[in-house]
Amino acid sequence: MKLQLALDLVDIPGAIEIVTEVAEYIDIVEIGTPIVINEGLHAVKAIKEAFPALTVLADLKIMDAGGYEVMKAVEAGADIVTVLGVSDDSTIKGAVEEAKKTGKAVLVDLINVKDLKARAAEVDALGVDYVCVHSGYDHQAEGKNSFADLKAIKSVVKQAKTAIAGGIKLSTLPEVILAQPDLVIVGGGITGEADMKAAAAEMRRLVSQA
Numbered sequence: 416m417k418l419q420l421a422l423d424l425v426d427i428p429g430a431i432e433i434v435t436e437v438a439e440y441i442d443i444v445e446i447g448t449p450i451v452i453n454e455g456l457h458a459v460k461a462i463k464e465a466f467p468a469l470t471v472l473a474d475l476k477i478m479d480a481g482g483y484e485v486m487k488a489v490e491a492g493a494d495i496v497t498v499l500g501v502s503d504d505s506t507i508k509g510a511v512e513e514a515k516k517t518g519k520a521v522l523v524d525l526i527n528v529k530d531l532k533a534r535a536a537e538v539d540a541l542g543v544d545y546v547c548v549h550s551g552y553d554h555q556a557e558g559k560n561s562f563a564d565l566k567a568i569k570s571v572v573k574q575a576k577t578a579i580a581g582g583i584k585l586s587t588l589p590e591v592i593l594a595q596p597d598l599v600i601v602g603g604g605i606t607g608e609a610d611m612k613a614a615a616a617e618m619r620r621l622v623s624q625a
């Protein structure tokens with residue numbers, strides 16, 4: 416099981432500052448969608464240059480032009496790029512094809528997918544690397560989480576790794592771990608803590624024991 420730190424509400428210097436503090440406890444650093452909107456793919460490039468040993472995920476949430484957008488993210492230094500599960504199969508196929516050319520990976524985010532099990536099985540068959548259940552900020556504000564969704568997709572995803580994101584905190588991590596995802600994605604559960612290092616270290620400990 417791997418731990419991904421999601422960075423969303425910071426600029427490039429802020430992202431570098433946080434990663435410097437917690438790098439030893441994480442496997443993957445995510446340049447979140449809000450950072451990409453604010454700073455562009457320069458943020459991916461800056462983080463990859465600053466932390467070459469870390470796997471960098473670009474959370475582009477691609478909805479169209481899968482091949483082209485994955486190519487640009489990979490050129491900037493991304494190792495994993497996200498595509499939306501609600502996008503067309505052709506978009507996902509294009510993304511997968513492009514990523515495979517350079518040995519990079521595609522994570523499909525099932526945010527807002529209605530029939531989770533059916534779509535998870537479909538995208539799995541398209542050869543994606545990760546299938547991720549996700550309660551976004553707006554759903555979190557309504558008190559929702561994706562813990563049950565993870566259990567649902569685990570029964571149908573056969574080839575890809577499974578991932579979960581959305582509002583995971585230290586207090587809820589043990590419940591998430593019980594469902595055995597391959598990748599746990601945490602943003603505010605680390606960056607919102609007064610002692611980010613301690614939160615990341617404890618999360619690392621729990622994830623490593625799983």
Ligand SMILES: O=C([C@H](O)CO)[C@H](O)[C@H](O)COP(=O)(O)O
Binds near residue numbers: 421447449581582600
């Ligand atoms: O993808 C995300 C969200 O849509 C904003 O871009 C977050 O990175 C993801 O939800 C993880 O962050 P937390 O919910 O703060 O753990």
